[in-house]
Amino acid sequence: xxxxxxxxxxxxxxxxxxxxxxxxxxxxxxxxxxxxxxxxxxxxxxxxxxxxxxxxxxxxxxxxxxxxxxxxxxxxxxxxxxxxxxxxxxxxxxxxxxxxxxxxxxx
Numbered sequence: 001x002x003x004x005x006x007x008x009x010x011x012x013x014x015x016x017x018x019x020x021x022x023x024x025x026x027x028x029x030x031x032x033x034x035x036x037x038x039x040x041x042x043x044x045x046x047x048x049x050x051x052x053x054x055x056x057x058x059x060x061x062x063x064x065x066x067x068x069x070x071x072x073x074x075x076x077x078x079x080x081x082x083x084x085x086x087x088x089x090x091x092x093x094x095x096x097x098x099x100x101x102x103x104x105x106x107x
Contacts, residue, residue, distance in 0.1 A: 027072065035069040 014023035039062055046058025064081045071078050 031072045032069055035065055039065045
């Protein structure tokens with residue numbers, strides 16, 4: 001299916017900045033709950049491990065998710081949580097402007 005860059009959507013996309021949209025309510029109310037559940041799950045999964053590498057990785061993941069939860073709750077710009085890494089076919093790179101962009105792996 002060819003890409004049509006001039007495609008006109010029937011309705012405008014939802015924006016989390018629009019306080020009348022479902023996206024705003026979802027971001028404000030639901031995202032922190034989901035992130036809390038993810039933090040709890042990672043903590044419970046890694047707390048019983050004896051491998052120090054897995055414990056350290058779990059702590060890093062919890063820290064990143066906690067930071068993201070704080071940013072969501074305080075209406076901050078959201079930071080990247082995880083790099084796609086080579087196993088996912090890409091990674092983050094700075095594009096010269098200080099912004100990060102995803103790089104697709106070249107086959």
